[in-house]
Amino acid sequence: MPKHGKKYAEAVKLVDADALYEPAEAISLVKKMATAKFDETVEVAVRLGVDPKKQDQAVRGVVVMPHGTGKTKRVLVFAKGEKAKEAENAGADFVGDQDMINKVQQGWFDFDVCVATPDMMSEVGKLGRLLGGKGLMPNPKAGTVTFDVAKAVEEIKAGKIEYRLDRAGQIHAPVGKASFDEQKLNENFKALIEALVRSKPASSKGVYLKSAAISSTMGPSVRLNLQSFR
Numbered sequence: 001m002p003k004h005g006k007k008y009a010e011a012v013k014l015v016d017a018d019a020l021y022e023p024a025e026a027i028s029l030v031k032k033m034a035t036a037k038f039d040e041t042v043e044v045a046v047r048l049g050v051d052p053k054k055q056d057q058a059v060r061g062v063v064v065m066p067h068g069t070g071k072t073k074r075v076l077v078f079a080k081g082e083k084a085k086e087a088e089n090a091g092a093d094f095v096g097d098q099d100m101i102n103k104v105q106q107g108w109f110d111f112d113v114c115v116a117t118p119d120m121m122s123e124v125g126k127l128g129r130l131l132g133g134k135g136l137m138p139n140p141k142a143g144t145v146t147f148d149v150a151k152a153v154e155e156i157k158a159g160k161i162e163y164r165l166d167r168a169g170q171i172h173a174p175v176g177k178a179s180f181d182e183q184k185l186n187e188n189f190k191a192l193i194e195a196l197v198r199s200k201p202a203s204s205k206g207v208y209l210k211s212a213a214i215s216s217t218m219g220p221s222v223r224l225n226l227q228s229f230r
Helices: 006-012 023-033 082-089 098-105 118-132 149-158 182-198
Strands: 041-048 060-064 075-078 094-096 113-116 160-164 170-177 209-216
Touching (some): 060 182, 075 118, 082 094, 094 098, 182 209
Parallel strands (some): 075 094
16 A cells, blocks of 8 residues: 555545535545645546446547646647648647658657548558557547647647546546636536536446546545536
């Protein structure tokens, strides 16, 4: 078991481990317990009532956080011609076609998100092992394979995140920074949960939102009452 410091031990005393907190109260607690010297990320973990082994119960999607995530993502766009210019004008950090593909093949990964136009995917697909292993492969479901590269870049820069069910049947997603005020964190949290509800597979039966918890990077987690979203 990892040994926690004094600050963590003091923070734990503020939380009733057996209680389910309303989101607003939980967020207030998480902010109080975020005492690290850096601006901690506030993350939500949701356990869903789906079987991650079944293809028709895979949960994956995107949501634009109303107030961003507190982190500006570096965006690489694989495009050429006019679409490359559109990406640059929209604020993409890196834009190119074969030159960027070659750079990634040589081990360059100084970016957080990849966007590609559909006509580039035959070449970008050759990077499948490199990008896929890092969760960076452009995907139509995530809105990162599109001819509307300007919109894709703008949304990512504004705080669009991708969520995906893991092998344990959970979704982990950031909803902001500890420095955000409570209202902003609340609204980001609500946007995430509503997006998950919209992503419920038709084949999922029983309770869909089974449990959830919220925490900061270095702080203890607080269990959430999701009854109002059910």
